[in-house]
Amino acid sequence: MLTTDVPKVVIAHFAQLPSERIRSQLADAVSVDTTPFDQLDHGDHPCLIEFDTQSPAEVSRARELRQQQPRRQMIWLMPRLTIPLLRLALSLRIAQVFTLPLSPSEAIELKLLLNSDFYAPGHSQRPTHQKLRCVLDSIEQRFEQPLSLQQLAQEAGISDSRLCHLFRQQLGLKFSLYLVCRRLEAAPEALQDEGLNIASVAYKLGFSTPSHFCRAFKAHYGITPSEFKQDASKGKHSHAFHRYLQCRHPDAHLQEV
The missing domain is CATH 1.10.10.60 (Homeodomain-like)
Known part of the structure; x- marks a missing residue:
């Protein structure tokens, strides 16, 4: 539920039409404007980039936009997450990356990110992609060593169950696999x-x-x-x-x- 004035956000979409589901999921936390990606202005409001096919051309244009507007809060909404894109998002200082469709808990997480006054008992902002990146980098550097889910979760500062969920939700794979x-x-x-x-x-x-x-x-x-x-x-x-x-x-x- 909202407790103060509603912040404004912009969804810049690559598809012909924006996702109505995203708008409805955010409606109780922020005021949402939508615009085709090519018509996005240089405003100050947080910007959600809604990818369509997630093609190299879309990724390139999203990268160029970030370079043109380095101080604007940007969040990527993607059909699927890949490790190179996760690393690219972090290198560009993208605030967060979510995969579509948003689960109810992810929608709450996004609303908390966009509106610090949004009231959601039992939930808090979690830098999901940063935590997952930390674990993936640890695996990359140490996969030849004995590693466990519990060990890497502790190092990343998240729970075992949360890390397990991130692998399934974001990568479509179990941690062990x-x-x-x-x-x-x-x-x-x-x-x-x-x-x-x-x-x-x-x-x-x-x-x-x-x-x-x-x-x-x-x-x-x-x-x-x-x-x-x-x-x-x-x-x-x-x-x-x-x-x-x-x-x-x-x-x-x-x-x-």
Whole structure:
């Protein structure tokens, strides 16, 4: 519920028409104006960029807008989140990134971000994308080491359940699956090292046992590590591994089973 005058925000949309659902979700916290992205002015009101296809052209134009208006509060609303886009948003100092459609809790989080006087008992502003970025960077730097959801959540300053939710909601993957896939992404290069046998590769990549590594590799590459060493061209990615690679490398041309 509102307690003071209603702040104004602008939704700049790439689609032909803005999302009426977003307007209705924000209606009790802010006054919403909408405008096609190309007609956005240089006002001072917070700006929500509503992506449509999330194409490279849209991302490029959103980046240019940020560079033209560096002091304006901007929030990105995207159909899906990828790790490169998450990092780009942070590098551009985008206030927050949300995936569409907004869940009820995310809508409240957005309203608190836009209106500090909005009253929502039990809720608080959470820099979601910054927390997730922190965890993803930790995995990137230390995936070869033993890592747990509880450990990384504590380091990021959020609860285990919140971190678990962020992986499912923002990336479409379980934390445990993401970690396994990150290790497996490094497996082909390690398997090409003639000085390492399969057991050595397994331990080098952070797997608890060689059998665990072999099962995971077969599940996501479609062939065993031994078969891969003989002929890597036979391998094909599982759907889950394909989804992981889309998060990590959205512009790559990938093939799944």
